[in-house]
Amino acid sequence: MAKMSFSLILLSLTTILSLISTLHAQSAPAPAPSGPINITGILEKAGQYTTFIRLLNQTQAGNQINNQLNNSNEGMTVFAPTDNAFLNLPAGTLNKLSTQQQVQLVQYHVLPKYYTVQNLQTVSNPVRTQATGQDGGLFGLNFTGQGNQVNVSTGIVDVPIYNAIRKDFPLAVYQVDKVLLPVEFTQAKAPAASPAALNGTKSDSSDNNKTPDAPAVANGSGKMSVGFGMVSCIWLMLCYLV
Template identity: 55%
Template sequence: MTLFAPTDNAFQNLPPGALNNLSPQQQVQLVQNHICPKYYSLTDLLSVSNPVRTLTTGQKGGAFGLNITAQNNQVNVSTGAVEVSVYNAVRKDFPLAVYQVDKVLMPRFDDAGDDDKKAPSAAPKGGAAEGGDATAPSTQSPAGNGAGRIGFVAAFWVMCMGLVL
């Protein structure tokens, strides 16, 4: 399998409350969106056919996939809401490849027909989330994102370790 692992900075750069605003189902889908059920070496990623399946692809209510593009040996991963370059292979030995990414791969939840809770885009801090109301004041403090981030990271780690073992 192939895992795209966001850095700590990727989580810190999310808009305040971005993870807490997701439903429990969307939180699971977010974690699963970072995992492809197939092993892809960096060479494979340079020529892969899109969209690339994730653990969320094809689930009821979700048709998430990643679009992977390559140019000059640089691999980019896109969800439709977020695009990020792959910089570092943390692990590259079969059967598991782990690639570091500098953004959380937020899927476009509205494509899955889940219009009641849209995922905020990974806009720069202080910016309005895509689909959000730029005039509405934020009721979430920056610290409000921390608890959800810790839960997300813990769930992400447990899921990955379960899949590796």
């Protein structure tokens, strides 16, 4: 009887230990994928980002993102416009951009830090992007949100952040259904017109700086005055001698 009880106890302990081991294996996090992160590979796997991938490759921004991700502790956040987002742009928008503006456009969709959706709801606006200069005053993004919904605004484009294509540190990739056009692209200042041009008259600096000419003296009247003076002088001398 004692041997049977001992056997039952041993069997129960074995069963419990086996169950604990199984539960622990199921709850353990899956190992992170090996190899360096590749932003274009992630977007290709997700589909519907052909135009954005092309811009990443043309501007070399894709390689810059990959290098920074694999050599930084800050991580990065990418907002990926869908192909439909580019199709909804006015015709010729991308073709009208200079090479520098195309680079800035792609960099404007990248934050040099990893953000979760919850982080984006509490950031201090505007948030720096890869296109932001050293002074930090240009090419920023603004975020507003409530609950699980977050909107990103450029000043001329406002769009919700939808699907998280990837959300594991060090890279978060979020889908946006509009291209994030920076307001700086619409703020190119035309050269100021001169007051004369506004009045419809021509301005000639050489005319303004020219001194007025002295009034011309009539040559005939000058000669007559000299001749009359000489006659008067001779007449007075003759009168004195007489």
